[in-house]
Amino acid sequence: MNFESLNITKKKSAEAPAKTEKTRCLIIGSGPAGYTAAIYAARANLAPVLYEGMEPGGQLTTTTEIENFPGYPEGTTGTQMMEDLKNQAARFGADIRFGIATAADLSASPYKITIDDETLIETDALIIATGAKAKYLGLPDEQKYAGSGVSACATCDGFFYRKKVVAVVGGGDTACEEAIYLAGLCKKVYLIVRKPFLRASVIMQERVKKMNNIEVLFEHETLGLFGEGAVEGATLLKKRGTADEKTVKIAIDGFFLAIGHQPNTELFKNYITLDENGYIETQPGTPLTNIPGVFAAGDVADPHYRQAITAAGSGCQAAIEAERYLSHKS
């Protein structure tokens, strides 16, 4: 699965939506932030409607074991945790629907969100929990070999590379996690790191070191990919700008991106204040955006922590703020 396809926002349609609905509290996005907001909003009798987007359950459904979410002493999987959160929200009456936000008009209250180009939802309060999507290097070869050896999700696509040789790009926790996961399936994993050190947490670095079939290529940058119809190798630049600079080629069957994420804010950028990287700016320590009644929760507003537990916490804050806003409004 290609993360590019998972963006829950799509281009605006010129056609008018066929039907209109009114809600008090609309939640867009179904990661830990969205579902937690739904649990709290439903328990506060806000009758929330939640649209799951293209990737029900959000990014965590594409991760492996989750060992650091409090309350799961033995760990759990992202898919299971999201299923649990969804069931918990549904238990309190949250209206959880499949659908993708395709247009937004936040110029005045009630705020207007179009779903799947056909349903216009007018809402008094809006909680944006649309998350973030994986970044790519921007090489033409990433497009050329999309679905033929290039992926940004090891847990989705690793299965196809059993007993093969793959490379993971990045030096953070995600890259280490993906490399470790792939090392359990593949013959060999190259970890391509542009700096002379890993940015990942010490525990993840230690785990990488323990895997005999992971080779870390420090100070290497990817110049391109090659292969007849599918990826057969990568061309790398070693030690750019030094006397030892040289081009090297590695033979690989799969090329996995793990270099960070882009927030899904395209739909809202004309109304909501974003930071220089496209994340929604909120008042520090709160989910409040520049628009009264519009709140942001989870990775869409969090370039720093990006954890399931912090996303869930901000989803809770967003629902509490929505409840306060609505009680003052009515």
Ligand code: NDP
């Ligand atoms: P990070 O931003 O932490 O790391 C991105 C990595 O990609 C860095 O090593 C960066 O290099 C590298 N990179 C960025 N752009 C390029 C490029 N153009 N070419 C080559 N390399 C590039 O993102 P992560 O997704 O790894 O992690 C995000 C957050 O989620 C972190 O806070 C992390 O701790 C957390 N996380 C926690 C996990 C866990 O606890 N189990 C699992 C996964 C993530 P450089 O270092 O040179 O900038």
